Amino acid sequence: MPESATRELTFAQAVREALAEEMRRDSRVCIIGEDVAEAGTPFKVLSGLVEEFGSERVVDAPISEAGFTGVGVGAAMTGLRPVVDIMFGDFITLTMDQMVNQAAKIHYMSGGHWKVPMVMRTTLGATRRSAAQHSQSLHAWFSHVPGLKVVLPSTPYDAKGLLKTAIRDENPVVFFEDKMMYKLKGPVPEDDYTIPLGVADVKRAGDDITLVATSSMVQIALRAADLLEKESISAEVVDPRTTWPLDEKTLIESAKKTSRVIVLDEGYGRYGVTAELAALIAEGAFYDLDAPVKRMAAMHVPIPFSPPLEDVTIPTEQTVFHAARSMCKPS
Amino acid sequence: MTMAAPQFEAGADTAVQRDKWIHMYRQMVSIRLFEEQVNELYTRALMPGLAHLYSGEEAVAVGICEALRIDDYITSTHRGHGHCLAKGASPDRMFAELLGKEAGYCRGKGGSMHIADPATGNLGANAIVGGSVGIATGAAFAAKKLATDRVAVCFFGEGALGQGSLYEVMNLAQLWKLPVIYVCENNLYNEYTHYTETTAGDVLSRATAFGIEAASVDGQDVRAVYGIASRFVERARRGEGPGFLQCNTYRYTGHHVGDINREYYRSKTEEQLWKTERDPLKVLSEWLLAQGLAGAPALKEIQDQIRARMEAAVKFAIESPYPSVDEVEKHVYA
Numbered sequence: 001m002p003e004s005a006t007r008e009l010t011f012a013q014a015v016r017e018a019l020a021e022e023m024r025r026d027s028r029v030c031i032i033g034e035d036v037a038e039a040g041t042p043f044k045v046l047s048g049l050v051e052e053f054g055s056e057r058v059v060d061a062p063i064s065e066a067g068f069t070g071v072g073v074g075a076a077m078t079g080l081r082p083v084v085d086i087m088f089g090d091f092i093t094l095t096m097d098q099m100v101n102q103a104a105k106i107h108y109m110s111g112g113h114w115k116v117p118m119v120m121r122t123t124l125g126a127t128r129r130s131a132a133q134h135s136q137s138l139h140a141w142f143s144h145v146p147g148l149k150v151v152l153p154s155t156p157y158d159a160k161g162l163l164k165t166a167i168r169d170e171n172p173v174v175f176f177e178d179k180m181m182y183k184l185k186g187p188v189p190e191d192d193y194t195i196p197l198g199v200a201d202v203k204r205a206g207d208d209i210t211l212v213a214t215s216s217m218v219q220i221a222l223r224a225a226d227l228l229e230k231e232s233i234s235a236e237v238v239d240p241r242t243t244w245p246l247d248e249k250t251l252i253e254s255a256k257k258t259s260r261v262i263v264l265d266e267g268y269g270r271y272g273v274t275a276e277l278a279a280l281i282a283e284g285a286f287y288d289l290d291a292p293v294k295r296m297a298a299m300h301v302p303i304p305f306s307p308p309l310e311d312v313t314i315p316t317e318q319t320v321f322h323a324a325r326s327m328c329k330p331s
Numbered sequence: 332m333t334m335a336a337p338q339f340e341a342g343a344d345t346a347v348q349r350d351k352w353i354h355m356y357r358q359m360v361s362i363r364l365f366e367e368q369v370n371e372l373y374t375r376a377l378m379p380g381l382a383h384l385y386s387g388e389e390a391v392a393v394g395i396c397e398a399l400r401i402d403d404y405i406t407s408t409h410r411g412h413g414h415c416l417a418k419g420a421s422p423d424r425m426f427a428e429l430l431g432k433e434a435g436y437c438r439g440k441g442g443s444m445h446i447a448d449p450a451t452g453n454l455g456a457n458a459i460v461g462g463s464v465g466i467a468t469g470a471a472f473a474a475k476k477l478a479t480d481r482v483a484v485c486f487f488g489e490g491a492l493g494q495g496s497l498y499e500v501m502n503l504a505q506l507w508k509l510p511v512i513y514v515c516e517n518n519l520y521n522e523y524t525h526y527t528e529t530t531a532g533d534v535l536s537r538a539t540a541f542g543i544e545a546a547s548v549d550g551q552d553v554r555a556v557y558g559i560a561s562r563f564v565e566r567a568r569r570g571e572g573p574g575f576l577q578c579n580t581y582r583y584t585g586h587h588v589g590d591i592n593r594e595y596y597r598s599k600t601e602e603q604l605w606k607t608e609r610d611p612l613k614v615l616s617e618w619l620l621a622q623g624l625a626g627a628p629a630l631k632e633i634q635d636q637i638r639a640r641m642e643a644a645v646k647f648a649i650e651s652p653y654p655s656v657d658e659v660e661k662h663v664y665a
Contacts, residue, residue, distance in 0.1 A: 030476065056476065062506070067499025070465010071472050074483075077454060078404065078473040097496070101459050102466060110447035110455055111438030112662040146663050170665035 004191040012045045012182040014156035015121075018163035019046070019083065021192060023053050026081060029167055030057040032068050033085025041087060043123075043182050065094035069120065073103045073172075076118035081167060086122040088134045089176060092141070095120070103172040104147030119166045123179040124152075125216050125266060126303045126314050135303035135310075137215070137266040140273045142174045143243040149173040149197055150243045154218035156186040158241060161195030169197065178216040178266075198245030202254070206236035209260040209324050212251055212277055213239060217264035217296075217315060224320035233328045243273055251277065252284035259290040260327050264315055269297030291327050296320060349624045355397055355553050356615050356625075357633055359389040362413040363612060364634070364641045365422055369412065369429065369443075372645065373588045378429055380442050385413035387583035390611035391516050392417035394556025395484055395576075398564045404452045404470040404483040406463035408516075409444045410582075411456035414486050419451040422641055426648035433654040434647070440654075440662065452481075461487055461494030464513070468500040471511035471573070482510045482567045489577075490521035492530055492537065501573070505541045510567035512560070512574045513538065516550065518582040523596045538575030550578030551609040554618070581605040 009017065023029045031049065033041070037060045040047035050058040061068040065086060072084040086092055092099070103116045124137035143150045151166055151173060153159040159177065166173040203218060204225055213221035218239045225235035238254045240247055255261045261281050265273040274295035281293050296315040304310050366386045372378040385392065388410075396405065396417035407414040415425060420436065428435025429443050436446050447455035454470060457463040467485030474481040491497055492515065504511050521529050538545040544566065549555045556578060563574035583606060585593055593602075619625040 028477075062499070062502055064499035064503065066496045067465060067468075067503055070496060070500060071469040071503060072465075074406075074454065074466035074469020074471075075473040075476070076469070077466065078470040079477050079479075080473045082469075097459055097462060098465055101462060102457075106447075106455060107665050108662045109437060109441040109445040111436065111440050112665070113437070113449050114447055114455065115665040117665075149664075 004189045006187045006189045008185045009156050009188040010182060011156045011159055011177070011184045011186070012043060014160040014188050015045050015163060015177060016047070016049065017188070018160040018167075019049060020052065022164055022167045023049070023057060028079060028081045029083065030059060030080055031083045031085060032059045032061050032072055034061055034063055034087055036060060036085050041085065043179060045182065046085070065091050066098055069095040069098040070102065072118045072120070073098055073106070073116055076116045076172070077106065077114050081117050083119045083121055083167065086120060089122045089124045089138050090133050090136050092122055092138055099142065099148065099172065099174070100145050104145045107171070108147060115170050116172045117170045118172050119163075120172070120174045122174065122176055124176045125178040125180045126298070127310055128180060129305065129307060129310065131305040132302035137176075137298060139174070139176045139243060140267045140271070143273060143276070147172065149245065151175045151197060152215040152241060152243060153177065154203075154213075154215050154239050154241070156184065156188050158195060158201070160188055161193050162197065162241065165194045165197055168194070173197070176215060181216060181219070184219070195241070197242045198247055200238055200240045200247035200250035202236065202250070203239050204235070204237040206234040206258065208234045208258055208328050209262065210236045210238055210254040210258045211262050211264060211320065211324065212281070213237060213264040214243070214266070214273060216266045220315060220317050220320055221264055223317035224324060227317060227321040228324055231325060233325060235324060240277070248280055248284065251281055255281045255285035256288040259288055261289070262294045262296055262320065262324055262327070264296045264320065266298055266314055268300055269295055270300050272297055294323060294327065296323060352554070352615065352619060353625060355393050355557065356612070356619065356630065357637065358393045358397070358417055359553065359612050359615065360634055360637050361422070362389045362392065362416050364637050365412060365416060365425070368426070368641050368645050370584070370588055372429070377649065379431055382443060382588040383410040383586065384584045384588065385410055387605065387611070388516055388518060388550065388580045389413055390553035390556050390615070391514070391550045391578040391580050392486070394553045395514055395560045397557050398560035399482065399484060402452055403481050404454050404467065406454045406467040406483070406485050407446070407456035408463070408486055408488060409456065409458045410488065411444065411446060411486070415446045415448070415453055415456065418453050420446065420448055420453065422644035423647040426644050427651050430648050430651075431653060432648055432651040433658070434651040438654055438658065461491035461497050463487070464491070464494070464497045464500045468504050468509060468511050471504065471509035472507065474510055475507070480568060482512065482564050484512045484514055486514050486516060488521070489515055489517040489519070489526045489530065489534070491515070492534065493521070498537070501538060501541050501543060501575070504573040505543050508570060508572040510570070510573070512563050512567060512576060515575065515577045516580055517577055518580050520582060520586070520597065522586045523590070525596065534577050535575065543573050543575050545575040545577070547577040547579060550580030551611045551614055553611060553615050581609065
């Protein structure tokens with residue numbers, strides 16, 4: 001972390017600061033989405049931006065996700081750098097043609113002649129009691145598509161640095177924010193710093209087991225690591241930060257070092273991010289592993305509303321702790 | 332509203348007027364003869380993939396694109412060769428693209444349905460029906476924000492009237508007064524189905540419901556298309572908002588070259604009637620002759636010149652190399 005004035009900011013404040021700094025730096029950066037202006041989104045992440053940059057650059061759109069995402073694609077091709085706001089990650093379903101068939105493919109299909117430098121900001125994460133259509137973590141879908149980059153920040157520091165990089169990138173980048181993390185506080189430098197896409201971060205060093213965790217699962221993994229420490233198990237927490245580009249090297253090196261790996265992600269496990277990362281680790285570190293790579297992800301059910309039902313659908317620090325302990329100390 | 336062709340203005344600069352219409356004739360002949368070559372390449376199995384021919388619809392692309400500047404934007408469709416040529420694409424690089432050659436507009440990576448060219452403002456042809464309505468509207472959004480004075484034209488067939496995203500972006504465009512013109516090429520058929528079987532209600536009302544200025548025009552008369560397009564384009568350029576233009580036209584051939592037996596969805600008599608009575612090249616050439624703006628030998632010479640040019644362009648494409656296989660992973664990311 002650079003040595004400069006550092007304050008404690010919430011995740012939401014860090015996102016807002018990244019946007020404000022990029023909008024000051026580059027007049028082409030604009031925001032399009034539902035209730036992004038005066039309302040500042042239901043999560044209040046964008047509060048204050050319309051007051052500074054005006055409604056010409058913080059543009060309230062009708063409830064037309066496909067329409068305004070398409071506008072973002074065309075505007076990005078022709079000189080703007082739009083940040084398209086999709087309030088809930090569940091609503092990316094409505095933008096799929098624009099993202100998958102248009103944004104992701106235009107550079108390639110045109111033989112490199114057109115570029116789509118746009119960012120889609122959206123959310124993921126369950127346990128907000130929002131039921132099946134406002135709780136999904138669907139980042140695996142975009143990670144599957146060549147031409148898109150996918151960012152999963154897990155701290156205020158990462159959120160600011162990664163979002164600034166995403167806005168400066170020449171490609172369509174999808175930026176998933178855990179909506180349960182908006183109030184999480186952490187140190188954020190006042191500096192203009194960026195974090196490259198495709199560089200994993202070791203959030204905690206350890207020797208006995210690697211917990212590869214994304215987005216919301218990073219905090220779960222860190223808390224599980226605290227519990228494991230009390231049992232004299234040293235857990236390393238590795239956060240890939242982006243599912244594409246992907247820092248395979250850091251994941252595999254950590255796996256080789258500790259010889260045991262759990263991969264954690266809040267998306268569905270079946271054909272999901274955990275499946276891909278576990279396969280890469282198995283391929284890259286097989287002969288150094290002392291146990292099969294374990295995957296922990298969302299249960300394969302629509303997210304239920306009732307709190308006791310919802311709570312069991314995703315990994316928790318307790319379930320991760322128990323899984324890690326049984327891998328390290330088989331009974 | 333339905334627009335008739337503007338009358339020839341006696342007293343205007345006759346030479347300039349004549350050159351303009353002859354240029355449009357040239358452009359339409361280029362599209363017709365380009366597509367003849369595509370048909371030939373396809374039936375000789377020299378062209379991979381699918382070929383959706385624009386023959387019969389030439390007056391739409393030419394009438395619209397002649398009302399645009401080179402730096403104005405278009406988005407095109409799977410039936411897009413005519414739009415690309417009318418906006419200024421060169422036939423040799425187009426044929427090269429159709430054959431998957433490195434010299435093509437997209438280095439062979441896009442093919443017939445994805446020709447794109449920043450130099451002529453072509454944001455790309457799109458193989459998703461209605462897939463480019465957002466892109467064209469976004470280009471108009473950027474033009475307005477960046478105050479570039481540019482206009483975007485979104486070409487789509489009447490089949491795209493079934494896509495919801497069209498209505499989303501028309502709402503946005505009118506709310507934000509964007510310089511975009513939605514050009515609905517109504518060639519009567521959604522692939523193999525007459526559009527009246529798929530389209531309830533009135534076409535223009537779809538746009539006027541949003542308060543968008545809308546008109547229908549005879550899409551076989553290039554002068555009529557050009558006249559109304561010029562008005563819509565200038566209006567958009569002045570900041571007065573979007574337009575919607577239904578161009579009534581006809582697809583001479585099948586949905587694609589392989590669609591030969593078409594009598595289950597339309598009659599040969601109908602096809603013949605459009606070709607003999609409503610052919611856009613014939614409509615313009617008869618008018619040029621009647622006005623004394625060109626003689627038959629001059630028009631014949633234009634056709635011969637263009638035919639020779641197309642043959643040379645095909646030869647160029649056939650002789651051009653394929654991209655090297657290591658090109659496959661290039662341009663996934665910028």
